Amino acid sequence: MAADELADLAALLADRSRARFLLALMDGRAWTSGELADAAEVAPSTASEHLTRLVRGGLLVERRQGRHRYVQLAGPKQARLLEDLLGYLGPTEPAKRTLRAAAASQALRRGRTCYDHLAGRLGVAITDAMTTRGLLTEDLAVTDDGLTWLRDELAFTPPTTRRPLAKACLDWTERRSHLAGTVGAHVCAHLRDRDWVRGVGTGRAVRLTPAGEAALHDLLGVSVA
Known part of the structure; x- marks a missing residue:
């Protein structure tokens, strides 16, 4: 049902660390799990759990190269969703x-x-x-x-x-x-x-x-x- 899917999407976004990951990935590049962990100031194990949820939820895609796990936004549709949400919030100042x-x-x-x-x-x-x-x-x-x-x-x-x-x-x-x-x-x-x-x-x-x-x-x- 649409209501269930909307609630699931909102739940994916309703975490500060996951939100930081998504904003970092708005540059269009593929980032490693470790790089995103550093950017969000969370433990690598925590980052891995969050990224798995985002991949399963369809917001991110991943690939592995050697020991590294790379993730990036799934596509323009996902990027547009994030930009629209930022537009709804309006300009914000750093904390x-x-x-x-x-x-x-x-x-x-x-x-x-x-x-x-x-x-x-x-x-x-x-x-x-x-x-x-x-x-x-x-x-x-x-x-x-x-x-x-x-x-x-x-x-x-x-x-x-x-x-x-x-x-x-x-x-x-x-x-x-x-x-x-x-x-x-x-x-x-x-x-x-x-x-x-x-x-x-x-x-x-x-x-x-x-x-x-x-x-x-x-x-x-x-x-x-």
Whole structure:
């Protein structure tokens, strides 16, 4: 029954350590059980038990390589669920307002990955620029001009998958939508492959490189301070 499934999902999320695991995995990478245990500040045995529940509940997938157990989000659907929940909560401040925590919070707001696409001010700025140029409609559907631009400028080929080509994803820090879907993932991958964006620290914050600033200005007129 739907009520039972909803209750089971809520129970999976209703634990602070499991919530920390899921937020860490929002960067789209595969993490080891030990890395997640350190991130959540729990014992490895405790982390293993929580991760097993998340895998069985369909939120995570796992694979083993040698002695290591790697886990990551099961897919874009699960990432979208987490981002929507964060959007419902609204911007939050770190519990400990240390200088390090404040810097990390600001870095996430400037730019970050939301599973496999860009979010934060950077993601919203790119989305706005593509909309202004007529590459996306107001509800973030890709236009014919957009497909031509993506093919010519970003070497994009529409894949034959069931994943939406483009969709709006509510940005939990900017309170506006950024671009998700296949196109959003391709834009993020394209910028990373060309070293136009780089990760900041070990989390999911990203920043534009000088080459990236110049490229986005040339391609879309984006100016991100």
